[in-house]
Amino acid sequence: MPDWLIDFPSGIKLNISDPIDRFIDYLITEWDAFFSSITNGLRVFLNSIGYVVERIPWWLLITIIFVLTWRMSKKIGRAILYSLLVFSIGAMGLWDLMNTTLAIIIASVIISIIIGFPTGVLVSSSDRLDSIVRPILDTMQTMPSFVYLIPAAMLLGLGNVPAVLATTIYAVPPLIRLTSHGIRQVDREVIEAATAFGSTKWQSLIKVKIPQAMPTIMTGVNQTIMMAISMVVTGSMIGVTGLGQEVLISINRLQAGRGFTAGIAIVIMAIVMDRLTQGIIKKGEAFIDE
Amino acid sequence: MKNKTLLFIACLSIALLFSACGGTDSGDAKQIKAVFADAGWDSIRFHNAVASYIGGAAYNIAGEDIPGTTPITYNGLISGDVDVYMEVWVDNLPTYYDDVRAGKFRELGVNFDDNKQGLYVPRYVIEGDPERGIEPMAPDLRTVEDLKKYSHVFKDPDDNAKGRIYGAISGWEIDNVMRNKYKFYGLDENYNYFDPGSEAASVAAISAAYNKGEPIVAYHWDPTWLTGKLDLVLLEDAPYDPELYPLGQTECPSMNITICVSNEFYEKAPDFVEFLRKYRTSSALTAEALAYIEDNNASMEEAAKWFLKEHDELIDQWLPEDKAELVRNKLSQ
Numbered sequence: 230m231p232d233w234l235i236d237f238p239s240g241i242k243l244n245i246s247d248p249i250d251r252f253i254d255y256l257i258t259e260w261d262a263f264f265s266s267i268t269n270g271l272r273v274f275l276n277s278i279g280y281v282v283e284r285i286p287w288w289l290l291i292t293i294i295f296v297l298t299w300r301m302s303k304k305i306g307r308a309i310l311y312s313l314l315v316f317s318i319g320a321m322g323l324w325d326l327m328n329t330t331l332a333i334i335i336a337s338v339i340i341s342i343i344i345g346f347p348t349g350v351l352v353s354s355s356d357r358l359d360s361i362v363r364p365i366l367d368t369m370q371t372m373p374s375f376v377y378l379i380p381a382a383m384l385l386g387l388g389n390v391p392a393v394l395a396t397t398i399y400a401v402p403p404l405i406r407l408t409s410h411g412i413r414q415v416d417r418e419v420i421e422a423a424t425a426f427g428s429t430k431w432q433s434l435i436k437v438k439i440p441q442a443m444p445t446i447m448t449g450v451n452q453t454i455m456m457a458i459s460m461v462v463t464g465s466m467i468g469v470t471g472l473g474q475e476v477l478i479s480i481n482r483l484q485a486g487r488g489f490t491a492g493i494a495i496v497i498m499a500i501v502m503d504r505l506t507q508g509i510i511k512k513g514e515a516f517i518d519e
Numbered sequence: 520m521k522n523k524t525l526l527f528i529a530c531l532s533i534a535l536l537f538s539a540c541g542g543t544d545s546g547d548a549k550q551i552k553a554v555f556a557d558a559g560w561d562s563i564r565f566h567n568a569v570a571s572y573i574g575g576a577a578y579n580i581a582g583e584d585i586p587g588t589t590p591i592t593y594n595g596l597i598s599g600d601v602d603v604y605m606e607v608w609v610d611n612l613p614t615y616y617d618d619v620r621a622g623k624f625r626e627l628g629v630n631f632d633d634n635k636q637g638l639y640v641p642r643y644v645i646e647g648d649p650e651r652g653i654e655p656m657a658p659d660l661r662t663v664e665d666l667k668k669y670s671h672v673f674k675d676p677d678d679n680a681k682g683r684i685y686g687a688i689s690g691w692e693i694d695n696v697m698r699n700k701y702k703f704y705g706l707d708e709n710y711n712y713f714d715p716g717s718e719a720a721s722v723a724a725i726s727a728a729y730n731k732g733e734p735i736v737a738y739h740w741d742p743t744w745l746t747g748k749l750d751l752v753l754l755e756d757a758p759y760d761p762e763l764y765p766l767g768q769t770e771c772p773s774m775n776i777t778i779c780v781s782n783e784f785y786e787k788a789p790d791f792v793e794f795l796r797k798y799r800t801s802s803a804l805t806a807e808a809l810a811y812i813e814d815n816n817a818s819m820e821e822a823a824k825w826f827l828k829e830h831d832e833l834i835d836q837w838l839p840e841d842k843a844e845l846v847r848n849k850l851s852q
Contacts, residue, residue, distance in 0.1 A: 257730050272677065375719075382720050383727035386676055387685075387713065467723075468716040474689065477716060481690025483590040 279332035301508030330471035349408025392464035403452035411445025556592035566605035568819035576849035602784035636740035685737035699767030742806035
């Protein structure tokens with residue numbers, strides 16, 4: 230059998246890495262001012278969130294979690310459990326690190342919502358747009374994050390700010406997908422009824438479609454939060470501070486105990502944030518059923 | 520239709536069978552597998568490739584790399600999952616000397632010991648670069664202590680009041696030393712010590728700043744392709760003193776970079792181990808090879824071949840005559 234049937238023919242060569250390198254070099258040298266201004270804007274945004282988060286006293290945060298869980302689930306046991314879990318993060322000496330991480334997550338989630346929600350609404354309105362956006366979202370979700378983390382670090386510098394951007398890239402797709410999906414799934418008859426009552430397109434979108442789709446959209450927000458949390462650890466590879474950095478340092482030093490401590494704190498954050506947003510979703514669903 | 524599909528599958532499996540058979544008839548004498556630690560940086564991969572190539576040519580060794588971080592691969596060496604470790608950065612491993620004494624693996628010798636590490640700045644920061652239109656930004660910067668005068672040059676984007684020093688990678692032993700140095704020279708007054716998180720990020724920061732012609736001061740070490748390619752200046756420091764060094768008060772000593780093998784492999788392949796004992800290069804040689812890789816986009820194996828051809832004398836230093844013959848034959852093929 231000829232060689233080219235067994236081994237992939239060596240004559241066929243596709244080199245996309247050189248053009249990409251040149252493109253990134255071009256961005257670094259020619260678009261420096263543009264990226265600096267993005268970084269500075271993001272920095273102000275992130276710092277102000279960090280400023281607020283850091284100034285929330287620990288007992289207030291725990292009380293908020295207690296009240297929210299209680300009102301959401303009507304179960305006092307659960308409310309006590311979550312408050313205790315968050316309390317234990319402080320007891321493990323990780324409160325300040327958690328605040329840093331929390332600020333990064335909140336900033337990324339807010340930016341994700343600002344970008345993701347309108348995009349999702351737009352995509353829901355056109356099948357053609359959907360077929361264009363879908364592969365882009367697939368790429369964003371499956372591309373290993375390190376691949377764009379390092380170029381992002383070259384363009385935006387190291388630290389928490391580029392991490393917010395990288396986290397957004399990673400965390401925004403589920404929100405766009407689920408917003409679009411939710412709006413598409415709204416019952417046709419409901420929309421027809423709205424149109425029959427004389428709603429304009431805009432009115433039926435704002436007053437009917439989006440509220441009806443809210444539980445699905447909130448599921449998207451929930452997914453976005455979860456993905457942002459998981460990205461916080463990867464982000465420590467480009468100098469992100471907080472719990473992720475703690476995990477990275479302990480891995481580098483092979484300190485399993487320290488790593489697990491920080492890891493458990495991240496798990497607690499994820500669980501509490503997940504259950505709280507799930508609670509909001511359930512409330513929303515109950516509201517729609519009424 | 521269905522028959523055609525079946526026929527197709529049958530043909531395909533026969534073809535696969537043939538190609539599989541083709542693979543098995545080589546290697547009549549028993550090959551010894553050697554797992555090389557790839558702890559994540561280029562120079563160790565390069566040394567792996569050279570040792571692997573010689574092993575394949577002369578000692579019937581089938582080398583393969585296993586990737587991981589320093590602590591993970593180091594633990595692999597102790598547990599026997601890693602056979603050969605071409606570059607153990609001794610001072611970065613707090614338990615190294617204890618482990619050697621306890622006989623957890625075998626130290627064979629020094630690969631190279633003329634490396635450098637410390638705080639680097641691009642040369643244009645001090646001397647300027649007329650070609651690129653860069654004015655000298657810190658003309659009197661010579662030593663680490665001089666940094667104090669120039670915190671306004673190395674501005675921290677997150678904190679306008681202070682400068683930023685890109686530190687060592689968190690978790691490495693040297694990170695503690697650099698943090699001590701930062702405090703010892705009083706740099707903490709007007710600088711932030713920034714943890715880059717990983718080697719990749721540190722390299723990204725340095726090369727991005729270099730491309731833009733911006734000032735940067737960062738911890739780095741030699742030999743890497745970065746120090747081979749960019750014109751960086753190592754800031755001077757007080758002469759090395761073993762007592763004061765951990766406190767960050769002196770320059771970093773050249774570290775011993777040793778070659779180690781697992782106990783199991785030591786017994787299994789004595790001839791090859793004998794070769795590894797003699798294996799010795801230098802920082803300059805390593806950096807030369809790494810720059811070749813970077814410039815020519817070469818694979819590690821190509822670089823190993825190029826290196827052995829370029830430095831033919833090393834073959835005689837490392838290998839007995841008959842083995843050297845085998846390697847040269849393979850190289851000239």
